[in-house]
Amino acid sequence: MTTPEANLPSVPVPQGADSVLVAAAPGDGRGFWAGSPSSALAGDGAVYLAYRLRRPLGAGRGYANVVARSEDGEHFETVAELAREEFDCDSLERPALVALPGGGWRLYVSCATPGTLHWRVDVLDADDPAAFDPATARTILPGDVDTAVKDPVIVWERGSWHMWLCCHPLDVPVAADRMVTRYATSLDGLSWNIRGVALEPRAGEWDQRGTRVASVLRAGG
16 A cells, blocks of 8 residues: 655655764654654753654554653653553644643643544643553543644743644645644643634745644743
8 A cells, every 4th residue: 555655755864973863763664753752851850751653654653652761861761651542542643741840740642533634632640750641631622623733832931831732724624734833821731721823824935834833942031
């Protein structure tokens, strides 16, 4: 069976003298990769990384989210691996890992609704990143029949929660890869108030198909 990935050119992975491979792809060839990471710093100085494992289309897509720990930010040990079957979904996308301000950890997981183009976001809380349990997952961003939601970027700062959420319109099924990023705020990181569009496509430009925020850093004030 031929998939769109079979027609893509091979692209070498850039790796400079100062780069270090921290998570290898789960297989060789097009469609296999480990990526879409988020990271968080623990109180003891350890770095935690959450990322997605993917196989080619037709062979599993995003089949797991991994949480890994490192003392130096380069050498990571897996502490948890969450399978898509545990969330009753067709695929898992980018996870967002957050150290909770009062202690403990939270993982936001993007789940593909089986047999549809729809996505939702579930959340898991745990005392330790190694203890995330899919049986405790709660859907906090369900999307709707017109919109798929996934890949949140979550920031807690100065007593407030902030989110940049990737939203896919589903009115044209063959064009469901279109996307826009919306900004939201919350008092607890669970109930969100969508404020509006933060980043949107530009007609006639290279990003006319869609825009998605991958990370957010504060600059200046």
